Amino acid sequence: MSRISQRFKQLEEKSRVALIPFVTAGDPGPEVTVPLMHAMVEAGADIIELGVPFSDPMADGPVIQRASERALEHGVSLHDVLAMVSQFRESDADTPVVLMGYLNPVEVMGYETFALAAQNAGVDGLLTVDLPPEEADDLLAAIKPKDIDPIFLLAPTSSDERMQRICDAASGFVYYVSVKGITGSSHMAIGEVAAKTAQIRKHTALPVGVGFGINSAEKAQAVAQVGDAVIVGSVLVKRMEELSDRPDEIAPAIAQILTAMRQAIDLV
Numbered sequence: 566m567s568r569i570s571q572r573f574k575q576l577e578e579k580s581r582v583a584l585i586p587f588v589t590a591g592d593p594g595p596e597v598t599v600p601l602m603h604a605m606v607e608a609g610a611d612i613i614e615l616g617v618p619f620s621d622p623m624a625d626g627p628v629i630q631r632a633s634e635r636a637l638e639h640g641v642s643l644h645d646v647l648a649m650v651s652q653f654r655e656s657d658a659d660t661p662v663v664l665m666g667y668l669n670p671v672e673v674m675g676y677e678t679f680a681l682a683a684q685n686a687g688v689d690g691l692l693t694v695d696l697p698p699e700e701a702d703d704l705l706a707a708i709k710p711k712d713i714d715p716i717f718l719l720a721p722t723s724s725d726e727r728m729q730r731i732c733d734a735a736s737g738f739v740y741y742v743s744v745k746g747i748t749g750s751s752h753m754a755i756g757e758v759a760a761k762t763a764q765i766r767k768h769t770a771l772p773v774g775v776g777f778g779i780n781s782a783e784k785a786q787a788v789a790q791v792g793d794a795v796i797v798g799s800v801l802v803k804r805m806e807e808l809s810d811r812p813d814e815i816a817p818a819i820a821q822i823l824t825a826m827r828q829a830i831d832l833v
């Protein structure tokens with residue numbers, strides 16, 4: 566069983582909803598990321614979603630785009646991101662790490678080389694935003710034998726047929742994108758999220774994570790009533806940007822936001 570599936574099983578036994586923070590690796594500088602990952606776990610993160618910086622992140626809003634730019638200014642590559650995961654694993658053997666990124670860097674490295682390096686580093690899941698499941702066979706053939714779960718996105722507009730195809734290709738969990746558009750939006754409609762997560766559950770027994778637009782403890786709590794995981798990105802990345810010239814303050818500031826979300830989620 567993959568580390569992600571194990572984690573969801575443990576959470577289910579405790580009736581706990583997962584909290585999944587997203588940060589871009591290497592933002593605002595490479596030395597921030599690994600200590601920040603540990604601080605997020607201490608503040609209640611159950612899984613970490615780590616963004617691989619990319620020059621043309623078309624699914625991302627301005628906040629996460631700028632995070633990618635800051636990391637790229639430091640030359641942070643897919644190689645470096647894998648090294649950060651290895652370093653994180655030296656003192657955390659349990660918390661799953663999902664890499665979020667665009668296909669190009671993985672293609673450039675080569676699927677087999679990537680899969681082996683990611684497994685050795687201790688990566689547990691891969692979300693490639695611009696790779697639909699219909700075109701993912703080769704990548705899936707490389708990562709699945711390495712126990713790396715492919716994470717796919719389901720959108721508000723996904724038809725039942727498409728939902729089924731995505732759920733069949735995925736493992737670990739499926740990611741429901743709660744709003745149309747890009748990351749960092751603030752128009753999450755909780756009623757629609759409830760209806761869609763229920764619809765998704767007809768297609769799969771996999772846990773359903775919900776992300777996009779969750780920017781407060783209140784919204785995290787509302788989503789926790791219908792999803793198995795609450796995924797939070799831009800609100801954290803924005804705080805990191807505000808503190809980019811005071812990097813020592815980043816980990817405690819992010820921990821504070823996550824602690825408030827954790828407490829709100831645990832009341833559900």
Ligand SMILES: O=P(O)(O)OC[C@@H](O)[C@@H](O)c1c[nH]c2ccccc12
Nearest residue numbers: 587624748749776777778797798799
């Ligand atoms: O930023 P938000 O609105 O809180 O949404 C989570 C999101 O940032 C994270 O999961 C993510 C970052 N980049 C992405 C690209 C596609 C899908 C998801 C993502």
